[in-house]
Amino acid sequence: MKWSKKDVAWLLTTLKAQVKEMEATTLAQIERTRDPFRILVACVISLRTKDQVTAQASARLFALAPDAQSLAGLPSERISELIYPAGFYRTKGRQLQQLAHRLVENWGGQVPKSREELMRLPGVGRKTANLVLGLGFGIPAICVDTHVHRIANRLGLVTTRNPEATEAALQHVLPRAWWIPVNDLLVTFGQKVCTPVSPKCSRCPVAARCPQVGVNHHR
Numbered sequence: 001m002k003w004s005k006k007d008v009a010w011l012l013t014t015l016k017a018q019v020k021e022m023e024a025t026t027l028a029q030i031e032r033t034r035d036p037f038r039i040l041v042a043c044v045i046s047l048r049t050k051d052q053v054t055a056q057a058s059a060r061l062f063a064l065a066p067d068a069q070s071l072a073g074l075p076s077e078r079i080s081e082l083i084y085p086a087g088f089y090r091t092k093g094r095q096l097q098q099l100a101h102r103l104v105e106n107w108g109g110q111v112p113k114s115r116e117e118l119m120r121l122p123g124v125g126r127k128t129a130n131l132v133l134g135l136g137f138g139i140p141a142i143c144v145d146t147h148v149h150r151i152a153n154r155l156g157l158v159t160t161r162n163p164e165a166t167e168a169a170l171q172h173v174l175p176r177a178w179w180i181p182v183n184d185l186l187v188t189f190g191q192k193v194c195t196p197v198s199p200k201c202s203r204c205p206v207a208a209r210c211p212q213v214g215v216n217h218h219r
Helices: 005-019 026-031 036-046 051-064 068-072 076-083 089-107 126-137 146-154 163-173 182-192
Strands: none
Touching: 005 182, 026 036, 026 051, 026 126, 026 182, 036 051, 036 089, 036 126, 051 076, 068 089, 076 089, 126 163, 146 163, 146 182
């Protein structure tokens, strides 16, 4: 099926109404601080890590290192201890210390506002950079993780093979006002309803319009 602009608007507002009743993701909660540094660090911690672990690890780290200067002053081993059991915590400990040093040395402890500069930081890829631009600075950018990539293709909004292609395709499909919130929307929806395996289609408010691309079994 082909999604019209009107259909896409209905889809997004319908999913938003359902997600509103669910617990916000850790990164969405940290967004409320309006602190690009915390969003950046939490996003690095969150890679390959469950949301609850990210929340607890971020809270422990920010209790000792609420800014780039204090984070740069911690040994990487101590950072790793604080964020354990986040995935690849030792690697992330080294990356976060190096990242903090770069912020202090090159930007006076502030987080840069460009995708290119963000992606030069240790541990920061395109997904993280886009999330920081959107949540930290309000700059429209589509953050595509596994949930966004999977659900966008499952719904038939795009037909793509990788997250970068999905990001480019979604720029032509989504209204610009949805570029920033779509990540939290689809991540929350993907964790609770549109799961990778055996999605809960019986609970999905858009199931009647969903082509269920790639779905072999659902509940």
